[in-house]
Amino acid sequence: MNKSKYLLLFISFLLNYNYSISQENKLQNNSSKNKLKIGLVLSGGGTRGFSHLGVLKVLEENNIPIDLIIGTSMGSVVGGLYSAGYSVDELHNILNTTNWNEILSFTDITDRRSVFFDQKQNFDRKQLTIRFDGLAPVIPSSFTSGQRMSTFINRLVLNSIYRPSPSFDNLKIPFRTVATDLISGKRVVIDKGNLSEAIRASISVPLLYTTVKLDSFELTDGGLLSNIPVEVAKDLGMDIIIAVDATSPLRNKNQLNAPWEVADQLIGIMVQQANSISLSKASVVIKPNLDNFISWESRDVNKIVQSGAIATEEKIQLIKSLLLPETVLNKESITNNNSSQQIIKNYSIQGNNLITNLEVYSIFNSILNTPYDKDKLTFYIEKLLNLCRKKGLTLAMIDSSYFNETTNTLNIILDEGTIDEIILVGKRNTRSWVINRELPFKSGDMFTYDKALQGISNLYATNYFNQVFIDAYYEGTTSKIIVTTTEKESQRINLSIRMDNERQLRPLIDIRDENFLGAALEIGGTAILGQRDFNTILEIKSHRFLDSYYNFSIRGFYEQQDFYTYSNDSTFKIENQFSRIKEKELRTINEGISFTFGRQMEKFGNVNIGYTIENNKFNFLPNSKTEEDAQYGVFHISSFIDNRDKYPYSTEGSVFNFTYETSHRINSEGKGYSRIFFEFEQIQKIYKSIVYHPHLIFGSADKTLPYNKQFYLGGEISFIGLRENDSRGRQLFSLRNELSVKLPFTILFDTYLLARYDLGKVWPTRESLKLKDFYHGF
Incomplete structure (x- = not known):
């Protein structure tokens, strides 16, 4: 009997005292029926909106309870994160330690180390990209997708204490964010769903960042229609409305230079009257003194925050006078x-x-x-x-x-949070398994912050998506991970052009479908139509085959290049120096088909084996008499590693390349050849912006190596002081030492000072290799 009594008593207390943060939050918000409801409205204003943090700090210190926070643009960022459980001090530290110039950058650069080795070459190439929807070109709607901003917000929301589930009423303080629907031209108040996505929608500056697709809406900056959304607070039943105005004044004549500055001015003109009407409906208006700060300028976060605190101190007595005595919290009671x-x-x-x-x-x-x-x-x-x-x-x-x-x-x-369900949202053509394979978690796993960020990075690095969000919340007792993607059109044309005094004009066109059939297959072709180069490639490849890390490619190629041969100038008589003169001009042609299979080594390299059937020939110009024409079957094995942080002007990382080839003749009698190539380079920052970069190359082949496959030395990259392809041979040694310094000023672009010393030589055979023959270049 006693056991049953205690069991019933235990169950009674379990029911009466069962408690969660979100449930307690609702209890607190609804506990006082007669209490005046206080709404805090935080305006947009770019980085001027950092002043909202100073406002929150003073309201906290004076025990002013907030029943609802409504934010637009930067007000949405500060208000949303505060509602999700971040303290004022935590947010202040985030504002101070964030590189805002990078977060607000108009460029969207994927981390080079997050893409597979096969993709790095295309990643490094500077080019104009035109995407197509069928045969119709897709005109970009913005300068950037804003993924840097999206990831910044996403990681902060993922690491917050409180979760919408999915209503924003379940946050520590109920929250609403305001955005503008480009389709209907109406204001949209977001009260549930993915908090990261909602905040990102509100801060989507037109023309600068892409819109956020949410249900049937195309959402952009809430400031277009409601930069100080006091009306929303009234509609939601707030009795006292504190409005914080951090909006920017109109720019002066000297601040209207860039297109986005003009666009910002036009928006400012259009919302002036609406802002005035909104402010007139507020119970209290707090306007920080931000005359010395413009939107998106983050040079002094502390002063911006302090201006919000000062302005709130000036209004705190007015705020208290509007409240009933029991509305101001006395925490000790x-x-x-x-x-x-x-x-x-x-x-x-x-x-x-x-x-x-x-x-x-x-x-x-x-x-x-x-x-x-x-x-x-x-x-x-x-x-x-x-x-x-x-x-x-x-x-x-x-x-x-x-x-x-x-x-x-x-x-x-x-x-501690295991995953019950993973839901994919927004995908159109991409197969579900393509997305799931990039996620470093699955149902049943413990969900962690690092895995979420890795998943975002992996998906964005595929280049299949404009935007990626990952959200985590509970619906009842079921934990759900929501992966939201906005797909790019996979058909595209890349255009680029290069001109130099060696190869002259070299336009390049690359046409391909990067995500053929939504199955992560890449199919396309590349053509270089230069004055001294005519190269074409048709290929189909996969960087990851199905759910594995195996890769494959099938490519057909035709490569035609014109070169000069050089010899020493016998009339040049300066001791320990030499001069080279043009001797002949020749044309090399390689054509064939190649099959390669291998395995990715995470994102920094791969190991491949393959077989190529190719025809090698060359002739001297201007006549077209063929000097060499041979068809080979070539078996090759290679290993590549490249974990440089960027290219060019890397600041850290290394490169390793090992290739072994052995061949047999197909169309005629004769021996095949064997060829080995080794390359290693290390990039090391030795002091601040000073980088040391040694680069070692070694190559060796037997006497049967055809001319087209011989090693060469010379050119801007290969050996300083020598013309491109100055020397060819079957044995190669090259050691390059480079010291670079990034200068503290720019000349249109980032500017570097380089010092370099090269040592190297090629020889026709192993027997002719002599140390005294080495060239020195600096």
Whole structure:
């Protein structure tokens, strides 16, 4: 009988004291029926919106309770993150440590190290890209997709304590963000779903960042229609509305140079009257003194934040005068009537596997021998969840908490966050398995912050998507990971052009479908139509075959190049120096088909084996008499590693290339050839902007190596001081030493100072190799 009694008592307390942060938040917001509801409206204004943080700080210090936050543009960023549980100090630190010039950049550069080795060559090439929807060219709607901004917001939301599930009312403070629908021209108030996506939609500056597709909406900057959305607060039943105006004044004549500055001015003109009307409806208007700051200027975050605090201090007495006495919180007076006499003697935490007992002890030990109080418990639970977030447990939540009055024990059940369901949103042509294979997690796995960021990086690096978001939340007891993608058109044409004094004019056109049939197959062709080069390639390849890391390619090629041969100038008599003169002009032609199969080594390299059937021939110009014509079957094995951070002007990383070829003759008698090539380079930053770059090349082949396949030395990249393809041979040694310094000023572009010393030589045979023959170049 006693056991049944205690069991019923336990169940009763479990039902009465079952507790989660989002449930408690609703309790607090609805606990006082007569309390005036206070809404905080945060305007747009670019980086001037950092001043909102100073406003929040002063309101906190004066115990002004906020029932709802509504944000537009930068107000959405600050308000959304604050509502999600970030403290003022945490947000201030984020603002101070973020490289805003990079986040707000108009360029969208994928991290070179996040793409597969096969893709790096195309990644390094500077080119104009035109995408097609069928046969119709797709005109870009913005300068950039804004993925840098999207990822910045996404990672902060993923690491926040509170989660929409999916309503934004479940955040620490209920939140709304305002955007503009380009299709209907109407204001859209977002109150649920992916918080990252909602914030990103509100900050999508027209022409600069792509719109965010949400349901049937094409969402862009909320400031177009409602830069200070006071009306939204009124519509949602707020009694007192505090509006913060961080909007920018109109630019002066000297600030209207770039197209986006003119666009910003036009928007400013259009919303002036609407801003004035909105402000007239607010109970209190806080306008920080930001005369010395313009939108998107982040040179002094602390001063911008301080200006918000100063402006709020000036209005704090007015705010208090509008409130009922019980509306201003006196935190010391908050008690829990149900358990006011109960003292916490023990606590029990269950479900912690990655969080150690010692870490739990450091948080909850100070709660022992204190009265049980739900508001105090919220503080400790937030500390526990904050620890979970620091350990990367993005989905960690409090499954339940209850206080056992019989044993005076506080019981907390922690769910560290395993994945129940992965939902793909936004995909059109790309197969689900292509997206899933790029995600470093699956159902049943523990979901972590690092895995989420890796998934975003992997998906964006495929070049199949304009935008990628990953969201995590609970719907009931089911944990859901939402992967939202916006696809690019996969058919595209790349155009580029190069001109130099060696190869002269070389236009390039590359036509391909990068995601053929949505199955991550790449099919296309490249042509170089130069004055001294005529090269064409047709190929089909896969960087990852199905769900594996194996790759393959089939390519047909035709390569025609014209070269000069050089010899020493016998009339040049300066000791220890030499001069080279043109001797003959020749044309080499390689054509054939190649089959390659290999395996990716993560994103930094690969190992391949292959077989090529090719025809090699050359003749001297201007006559067309063929000097050599031979068909070979070539077996080749190679290994490549390239983890440079960027190209050119890398600051760190290394390159390794090893290739071995052996061949047999197909169309005539004669021997095949064997050829080995080795290359290694290391890029090392030795002091700030000073980079040291050694580069070693070694090649060796037998006497049967045909002219077309011989090693060469000379040219801007190969050997400084020698003309391109100055020397050819079957044995090669080259050592390059380069020191580069990035200058503190730019001449139109980033400017570098280079010092370089080259040592090298090619020889026709191993027997002729002599150290005294080495060339020196600097």
